[in-house]
Amino acid sequence: MQTTMEQFQNVPVRRLVWKLGVPxxxxxxxxxxxxxxxxxxxxxxxxxxxxxxxxIGVCAPAVTAISAFAFMVGIGGSSIMSIxxxxxxQEEAQAAVNNGFFLLLLLSxxxxxxxxxxxxxxxxxxxxxxxxxxxxxxxxxxCVLGTVxxxxxxxxxxxxxxxxxxxxxxxxxxxxAAVNILLDPILIFGLDMGIKGAAAAxxxxxxxxxxxxxxxxxxxxxxxxxxxxxxxLAVMKRILSIGSMSFLITLLDNLIxxxxxxxxxxxxxxxxxxxxxxxxAVIQSFMLIVGxxxxxxxxxxxxxxxxxxxxxxxxxxxxxxxxLLALCxxxxxxxxIVVQVMPEYFVGLFLADLDSVxxxxxxxxKYTFALPGIAVQFAYVQGMTSMAKIAYAxxxxxxxxxxYIVCVFVLPLYTGVQNVFWAGSISDLIGATxxxxxxxxxxxxxxxxxxxxxxxx
Numbered sequence: 001m002q003t004t005m006e007q008f009q010n011v012p013v014r015r016l017v018w019k020l021g022v023p024x025x026x027x028x029x030x031x032x033x034x035x036x037x038x039x040x041x042x043x044x045x046x047x048x049x050x051x052x053x054x055x056i057g058v059c060a061p062a063v064t065a066i067s068a069f070a071f072m073v074g075i076g077g078s079s080i081m082s083i084x085x086x087x088x089x090q091e092e093a094q095a096a097v098n099n100g101f102f103l104l105l106l107l108s109x110x111x112x113x114x115x116x117x118x119x120x121x122x123x124x125x126x127x128x129x130x131x132x133x134x135x136x137x138x139x140x141x142x143c144v145l146g147t148v149x150x151x152x153x154x155x156x157x158x159x160x161x162x163x164x165x166x167x168x169x170x171x172x173x174x175x176x177a178a179v180n181i182l183l184d185p186i187l188i189f190g191l192d193m194g195i196k197g198a199a200a201a202x203x204x205x206x207x208x209x210x211x212x213x214x215x216x217x218x219x220x221x222x223x224x225x226x227x228x229x230x231x232x233l234a235v236m237k238r239i240l241s242i243g244s245m246s247f248l249i250t251l252l253d254n255l256i257x258x259x260x261x262x263x264x265x266x267x268x269x270x271x272x273x274x275x276x277x278x279x280x281a282v283i284q285s286f287m288l289i290v291g292x293x294x295x296x297x298x299x300x301x302x303x304x305x306x307x308x309x310x311x312x313x314x315x316x317x318x319x320x321x322x323x324l325l326a327l328c329x330x331x332x333x334x335x336x337i338v339v340q341v342m343p344e345y346f347v348g349l350f351l352a353d354l355d356s357v358x359x360x361x362x363x364x365x366k367y368t369f370a371l372p373g374i375a376v377q378f379a380y381v382q383g384m385t386s387m388a389k390i391a392y393a394x395x396x397x398x399x400x401x402x403x404y405i406v407c408v409f410v411l412p413l414y415t416g417v418q419n420v421f422w423a424g425s426i427s428d429l430i431g432a433t434x435x436x437x438x439x440x441x442x443x444x445x446x447x448x449x450x451x452x453x454x455x456x457x
Contacts, residue, residue: 013319016304021327023170024161024300029293038198039285041184043350045194050278052195053350055135057281058128058261061254063143066115068250069107070151073100074158075299076243079386080235081159082306092235094227097159099235101217101226104155108148115144127261129274139199146203153210156217156226161300168216176209245390245397249381252401257284259408260420267417276417279360282350283367283421290335290374294328298382305386314451321383328375336371339364367424373432380439392443400431 011019042052077100084093115122123136157172180201187197217226260280265273301324308316339346343361351357377400384393407423415422 013304013316014323017301017320017323017327020161020300020304021297021324022300024296025293025327025331026170026174026296029289029296036285036288037181037184038202039281040349041188042195042198043352045188050351050353050356051132051274052135053281054274054278055128055132055139055195056198057257057277057284058123058126058132058136059140059143060281060284061126061257062115062122062140065251065254066111066144066147067150067154068247068254069111070104070154071158071250072243072247073103073107073151073239074155074243075246075302075385076100076239076241077103077155078158078161079242079302079306079388080238082303082386083310083388085307085310095232095235096239097217098227099231100159100239101152101156102231103236103239104152105148108151111151112144112147115147116141119144126258127265127277129265132274132277135195139195142196142199142203146206149203149206149210153206153213156213157209158299160213160216161303172209172212172216175212176205178205179208180205242385242388242390245385245394248394249397249401252398256401256404256408259405260423263408263412263420264417267412267420275356275359276363278351278356279363282347282360283364283424285350286335286339286346286364286368290332290368290371294332294375294378295382297327297331298324298378302382302386305383309387312451314448317383317387317447321379324383325375325379328379329372332375333372336368339368339371363418363421366419366421369422369425370429370432371425373428376432376435377428380435384439384443387447389443389447392438396431396435396438399434400427403427403430 039053039056042056043050045052077096080096081093084090084096119137119140120133123133123140128136153172153176160168160172183201183204184198187193187201188195189197191197193200257280261277264276264280268276301320304320305317308320343364344357347357347360347364351360377397381393381397384390384396404423404427407426408420411420411423
């Protein structure tokens, strides 16, 4: 009996991209609500809303960095599973599932302990002030308790998506998001828990996702089933090798947020640092709406690249790049138009003070002026990663981040701290250009040549 992936050969690539990418996009759009709903509700807390919002902005890089371990194992292991399935090596595909699950459990324990022990110096390193710290510490400490749910739930969901089970993958994320949305107002306002209630709602939602993922991968008739035994160090190293790029990219994304917060505190006038960080938290919220669903599209379609690379079908790989880029461009392009035309409607969801709304709206427009460039980054980086072409995917992603970091530190020196937000647009434009040049001038010709060479042997 053919697996879902083996049936890919009979389905047009455009339909595959739509079938896998759209449900994964919707799932991640709902996942965005984890962070967005928290920020919306805490921004409404009487008397401490702006400080609570800034606190979540400070915690965001560390919380996201924890999820980077899930993406590392999930993307690394699922890529191996898809490639080996395409090659017909089912035993090695199963080994990727087993060893990925074991790695996620180990990492969950280590990350939880380290994050709790070093939370105070970590939060101040991330840009917390003395006034923000009590709120940030409460939120972060509770979020860390959900580490095992984040790592195992999110990580193993990649294996579900990699089997072409887009609907089930969407439901796993949707369940947690729905629980979080339901509990946020109850815990924050009904039980008067404030920012602690936002963190608790998030963690409870994450454990609901974990339970459903475990149900899917442990039932007897599951296509992706975790089996006991078969732990091999070589397989774990391979998973980490492929997934390390995704891990490093996520860490660099968080480093970008950290540097931005540090610069805003350093170069702002007295009393303005926390206000600018609150503006940055709003921008982070919008970029979650952009980034996570786009990442969902690409992750959902990752198995298309992996499988057709495994069977050496260059024509379908080329089509997959074209359709994936188009889907990402439509989604991100729509958001680009909205945020450039009416940013105040989005900002107003989080901030009530009119001066703060105007300040954050201007910052958001500057940050997103070249937003469509991110679509290029997501499509080509994910495609190369899914084919285990890390030597090309890594510089494509890192170059943009390096440009951003340089801009964050240079712009305030010559143009004022309010213009540091242009760093996002400058890096998006230059990063997309670099990605296209590297792909069409170097990566694509070498991939095509390697396939032709194999066919002629």
